[in-house]
Amino acid sequence: MNRTGSRSSGRPTLTEVALQAGVSPITASRALRGVASVAPELVTRVQEAAARLGYVTNPAARALASAQGHSVVVLVPSLSNHLFIEPLEAIHEVLRPRGLEVLIGNYHYDPVEEEKLIRNYLAYQPRGLLLTGFDRTDAARQLLAASGVPRVHMMELDPAGSVPSVGFSQHAAGAAAARHLLAAGRKCLGYVAAQLDPRALARGEGFREVLRAAGCYDPSLDVLDPQPSSVGLGARQFRKLLARRPEVDGLFFCNDDLAQGALFEAQRLGIAIPQRISVLGFNDLPGSAHTVPRLTSIQTPRAAVGRQAATLLLGLLDGRSQPTCVDLGFELVSRESV
Amino acid sequence: MNRTGSRSSGRPTLTEVALQAGVSPITASRALRGVASVAPELVTRVQEAAARLGYVTNPAARALASAQGHSVVVLVPSLSNHLFIEPLEAIHEVLRPRGLEVLIGNYHYDPVEEEKLIRNYLAYQPRGLLLTGFDRTDAARQLLAASGVPRVHMMELDPAGSVPSVGFSQHAAGAAAARHLLAAGRKCLGYVAAQLDPRALARGEGFREVLRAAGCYDPSLDVLDPQPSSVGLGARQFRKLLARRPEVDGLFFCNDDLAQGALFEAQRLGIAIPQRISVLGFNDLPGSAHTVPRLTSIQTPRAAVGRQAATLLLGLLDGRSQPTCVDLGFELVSRESV
DNA sequence: CTGAAAGCGCTTACAG
DNA sequence: CTGAAAGCGCTTACAG
Numbered sequence: 001m002n003r004t005g006s007r008s009s010g011r012p013t014l015t016e017v018a019l020q021a022g023v024s025p026i027t028a029s030r031a032l033r034g035v036a037s038v039a040p041e042l043v044t045r046v047q048e049a050a051a052r053l054g055y056v057t058n059p060a061a062r063a064l065a066s067a068q069g070h071s072v073v074v075l076v077p078s079l080s081n082h083l084f085i086e087p088l089e090a091i092h093e094v095l096r097p098r099g100l101e102v103l104i105g106n107y108h109y110d111p112v113e114e115e116k117l118i119r120n121y122l123a124y125q126p127r128g129l130l131l132t133g134f135d136r137t138d139a140a141r142q143l144l145a146a147s148g149v150p151r152v153h154m155m156e157l158d159p160a161g162s163v164p165s166v167g168f169s170q171h172a173a174g175a176a177a178a179r180h181l182l183a184a185g186r187k188c189l190g191y192v193a194a195q196l197d198p199r200a201l202a203r204g205e206g207f208r209e210v211l212r213a214a215g216c217y218d219p220s221l222d223v224l225d226p227q228p229s230s231v232g233l234g235a236r237q238f239r240k241l242l243a244r245r246p247e248v249d250g251l252f253f254c255n256d257d258l259a260q261g262a263l264f265e266a267q268r269l270g271i272a273i274p275q276r277i278s279v280l281g282f283n284d285l286p287g288s289a290h291t292v293p294r295l296t297s298i299q300t301p302r303a304a305v306g307r308q309a310a311t312l313l314l315g316l317l318d319g320r321s322q323p324t325c326v327d328l329g330f331e332l333v334s335r336e337s338v
Numbered sequence: 339m340n341r342t343g344s345r346s347s348g349r350p351t352l353t354e355v356a357l358q359a360g361v362s363p364i365t366a367s368r369a370l371r372g373v374a375s376v377a378p379e380l381v382t383r384v385q386e387a388a389a390r391l392g393y394v395t396n397p398a399a400r401a402l403a404s405a406q407g408h409s410v411v412v413l414v415p416s417l418s419n420h421l422f423i424e425p426l427e428a429i430h431e432v433l434r435p436r437g438l439e440v441l442i443g444n445y446h447y448d449p450v451e452e453e454k455l456i457r458n459y460l461a462y463q464p465r466g467l468l469l470t471g472f473d474r475t476d477a478a479r480q481l482l483a484a485s486g487v488p489r490v491h492m493m494e495l496d497p498a499g500s501v502p503s504v505g506f507s508q509h510a511a512g513a514a515a516a517r518h519l520l521a522a523g524r525k526c527l528g529y530v531a532a533q534l535d536p537r538a539l540a541r542g543e544g545f546r547e548v549l550r551a552a553g554c555y556d557p558s559l560d561v562l563d564p565q566p567s568s569v570g571l572g573a574r575q576f577r578k579l580l581a582r583r584p585e586v587d588g589l590f591f592c593n594d595d596l597a598q599g600a601l602f603e604a605q606r607l608g609i610a611i612p613q614r615i616s617v618l619g620f621n622d623l624p625g626s627a628h629t630v631p632r633l634t635s636i637q638t639p640r641a642a643v644g645r646q647a648a649t650l651l652l653g654l655l656d657g658r659s660q661p662t663c664v665d666l667g668f669e670l671v672s673r674e675s676v
Numbered sequence: 677c678t679g680a681a682a683g684c685g686c687t688t689a690c691a692g
Numbered sequence: 693c694t695g696a697a698a699g700c701g702c703t704t705a706c707a708g
Contacts, residue, residue, distance in 0.1 A: 024694070025687095033687090037693055037694085038694085058684085058685055059403070060402040060463070060684085062687075063686090063700090064398040064402050064684090064685080064699095064700045065686040065687040066686080066687055066700085069398070080420075089418070092444075103441070104442055119394060123397055235628050259343050261625075265628075267630045278691080286570070287568075287570075290602045291567045291602060292571055292606065362680080363679090364680085365677090368703095371703090375677055376678085392682065395702080396701055402684045403704075405704090605689075609693085
């Protein structure tokens with residue numbers, strides 16, 4: 001048989017399972033895949049044979065024969081800031097039970113790296129794609145369109161509404177932040193952002209718009225730093241901003257780690273939060289509920305985004321659902337720092 | 339040609355590249371893979387043809403034909419506690435340039451889930467495996483041994499020294515923690531651990547051993563909680579322990595997030611750190627350098643573990659290196675909390 | 677240094 | 693409901 005040549009993998013094949021079960025390989029294949037048309041008795045016979053031999057489908061052979069991978073590719077801009085871990089876990093939970101492998105690509109906030117990942121992963125003929133936001137190279141856009149692979153975008157809402165997306169309005173979140181600070185009686189407000197991805201920028205837009213409408217927008221109070229977000233950076237930016245503009249009385253941080261750093265630094269500087277300055281975070285990261293003072297933040301539906309995006313993709317694959325735009329909203333969690 | 343049938347993937351194939359370049363598919367294959375024996379002129383011709391057509395190798399076909407995947411599987415117990423992100427990134431950096439795909443499996447600290455992942459991923463015929471620690475089911479052990487796939491274990495050192503491993507001695511780290519606290523003049527010491535994976539347990543052993551030798555080990559001062567590690571849990575455990583044993587004067591936490599929680603809670607309780615209680619963390623997570631007071635912690639070589647493990651695996655694949663045990667050590671970072 | 681033949685382990689039409 | 697034939701797109705020996 002085939003097993004003689006050194007090219008065989010050594011693992012049991014479908015043909016061997018079929019032999020044991022006394023059926024043809026095609027029937028064995030159908031039985032294992034749960035194709036309806038197989039006699040129940042044969043199904044159990046095949047399943048037993050497979051179990052006995054410890055048979056596991058060779059994914060390469062399956063993908064080659066069916067011209068379809070059994071994977072869904074998820075592309076995220078980062079793994080290190082914890083933000084994308086929760087969607088990732090939720091995606092796994094939805095997709096794994098359906099027999100779909102989840103391939104994770106991290107492009108480190110670099111559109112060129114994302115384009116490479118898209119090119120590479122498309123070779124795997126994935127069933128679907130889960131992407132972050134809408135900001136990518138033209139080449140990447142073309143690759144995606146040409147591939148025809150169903151996809152859902154996460155974290156941002158499609159402005160046009162034509163591409164399936166699951167997330168919330170970053171702009172509205174920024175606006176809500178400004179309104180909350182204004183409602184707390186603060187007047188001299190700044191936005192402190194790092195990384196400066198499209199979402200942080202959109203929140204800044206929303207924030208500014210409200211301030212402008214309230215007649216208290218001061219561009220010199222904004223701090224936009226392209227460096228990765230971190231506790232240390234938050235502390236540094238807080239100190240610098242305060243030295244420069246001691247009259248500031250409210251700060252919106254684009255991520256909780258920055259805000260936590262500001263809280264630490266304020267304590268070192270002897271600046272009372274929120275008495276002298278209100279501090280508002282974003283994302284409500286683990287730990288923010290326990291800082292001193294407890295951080296007021298905007299909770300984002302990260303796990304829900306992953307879950308819904310995966311579910312929507314599944315619907316698209318089955319032809320059950322239409323491309324839609326799912327707005328999951330956000331929630332301001334009021335604690336002690338504003 | 340083949341392209342007529344609906345079974346084709348629609349993407350350009352090696353054969354088409356070969357046609358364009360005026361060579362046989364085999365030569366095209368060799369040229370693209372960088373097999374030495376191809377005439378330089380043909381190599382460039384093939385590469386140009388491939389570029390022109392936008393050819394990307396079909397990984398399924400390649401894996402099937404070569405009875406070898408081009409992936410390395412990395413299995414980690416968690417993604418959410420940030421600990422395993424750095425090794426993962428480092429592994430990517432080493433393996434991707436070599437054309438190896440990195441498949442990530444997260445088993446959520448569940449050996450049964452790890453066993454399933456091993457079974458599944460082995461079907462991909464990975465070139466190598468990167469595993470976390472040595473604690474797994476017997477079935478998993480057998481699968482690994484039977485597969486013959488080269489592997490390197492991370493984070494712990496192989497006690498026997500026969501299996502390749504890269505990490506540091508968890509036991510020694512625990513002992514170092516105890517010595518540091520003792521050297522600071524503390525006598526009433528406890529170990530606060532969560533998750534209770536084998537590594538946290540090993541650190542506890544090392545910690546206890548030193549205390550015992552110093553004649554001040556008190557088992558009732560240890561807090562071992564199987565829940566996931568978090569800032570909130572650290573705060574809770576700190577408060578409870580303090581209510582129960584107000585005389586405690588030094589605490590070693592199995593992870594920095596717990597220690598950070600304790601710092602917050604101490605502040606709320608008005609307990610001076612380190613004057614009344616020394617707090618020692620573990621892992622030196624981002625943020626720990628900025629807490630109030632700044633957290634003294636034990637820095638672990640997480641990125642280096644990933645980098646070295648991947649490098650060692652590469653050596654194993656090339657037959658360049660022998661299985662060895664690489665001890666990367668750890669470093670106590672003295673700040674303000676002890 | 678290059679190539680014709682065969683095969684990797686599945687699944688897709690096509691029959692019956 | 694079941695199966696024989698062909699094919700997915702590569703690479704492995706084997707020649708020359």
